[in-house]
Amino acid sequence: MNVLVATAVPAERDAVARAASGPVREVFRPGATLHRTPGGWDLLAAGVGPALAAASTAAALTAAACAGTPYGLVVSAGIGGGFAPHAPVGSLVVADEITAADLGAETAEGFLPVTELGFGTVTHRPPGDLVREVAAATGARPGTVLTVSTVTGTAERAAALGARHPRALAEAMEGFGVAEAAAAHGVPVLELRAVSNPVGPRDRAAWRIPDALAALAEAFGKLAPVLESWNPHDQ
Numbered sequence: 351m352n353v354l355v356a357t358a359v360p361a362e363r364d365a366v367a368r369a370a371s372g373p374v375r376e377v378f379r380p381g382a383t384l385h386r387t388p389g390g391w392d393l394l395a396a397g398v399g400p401a402l403a404a405a406s407t408a409a410a411l412t413a414a415a416c417a418g419t420p421y422g423l424v425v426s427a428g429i430g431g432g433f434a435p436h437a438p439v440g441s442l443v444v445a446d447e448i449t450a451a452d453l454g455a456e457t458a459e460g461f462l463p464v465t466e467l468g469f470g471t472v473t474h475r476p477p478g479d480l481v482r483e484v485a486a487a488t489g490a491r492p493g494t495v496l497t498v499s500t501v502t503g504t505a506e507r508a509a510a511l512g513a514r515h516p517r518a519l520a521e522a523m524e525g526f527g528v529a530e531a532a533a534a535h536g537v538p539v540l541e542l543r544a545v546s547n548p549v550g551p552r553d554r555a556a557w558r559i560p561d562a563l564a565a566l567a568e569a570f571g572k573l574a575p576v577l578e579s580w581n582p583h584d585q
């Protein structure tokens with residue numbers, strides 16, 4: 351099964367590549383430069399934020415489908431913020447729900463997601479059996495991963511998101527965009543985040559990006575047998 355791993359930035363892509371069995375090979379596709387591992391995973395630094403991540407992922411999915419080599423799975427992977435206390439810095443989170451946290455309307459009564467306005471989607475659900483296998487293999491905690499366009503920077507915002515999404519374990523900026531592109535191609539999606547910082551008051555000193563990238567690389571080193579044995583048609 352062909353697997354596409356979409357990260358935001360090259361540092362995350364290269365962390366995933368460190369889990370590969372050998373050097374990657376650059377593959378150029380319209381709108382997407384892929385790093386192909388010896389095991390056949392295509393790694394894409396899709397860009398920061400849901401819009402660019404969706405556009406880059408869609409370009410890679412379309413190029414593969416037109417080449418007759420469609421992907422069987424898309425993985426949104428990278429660092430993310432963790433909601434205390436269940437997702438501490440250095441832990442791993444695998445999404446059983448990928449939810450857009452700020453796609454909707456602000457009203458006098460509070461935030462309304464687009465689904466309550468009568469249109470759109472705010473949540474994508476990865477295959478449950480795959481989420482369970484990934485959690486067992488990597489130690490990742492399964493829960494909701496929120497996609498935001500604005501990084502949370504206050505305790506009040508973190509509390510509001512936690513109240514609205516009580517199963518939220520992590521926050522990042524690309525998962526929902528990657529999931530929308532995957533859904534448009536009928537391809538299942540997964541999101542795996544290594545927690546680099548707590549979601550809450552802005553404190554760059556609290557960031558542990560190198561540790562999170564190391565955790566991401568270690569997790570992908572454990573994922574290969576899971577993804578190789580997983581069959582999307584066993585759903």
Ligand SMILES: O=C(O)c1cccc(C(=O)CC[C@H]2O[C@@H](n3cnc4c(=O)[nH]cnc43)[C@H](O)[C@@H]2O)c1
Pocket residue numbers: 358359398399428429430431432498500501502503521522523524546547548549552553554
């Ligand atoms: O400047 C800040 O205060 C700040 C705080 C958190 C994150 C950022 C980013 O620019 C993150 C961009 C990048 O990393 C992912 N990420 C990591 N931690 C978080 C987070 O707490 N909330 C949202 N995204 C996060 C994200 O997916 C982006 O790719 C700046």
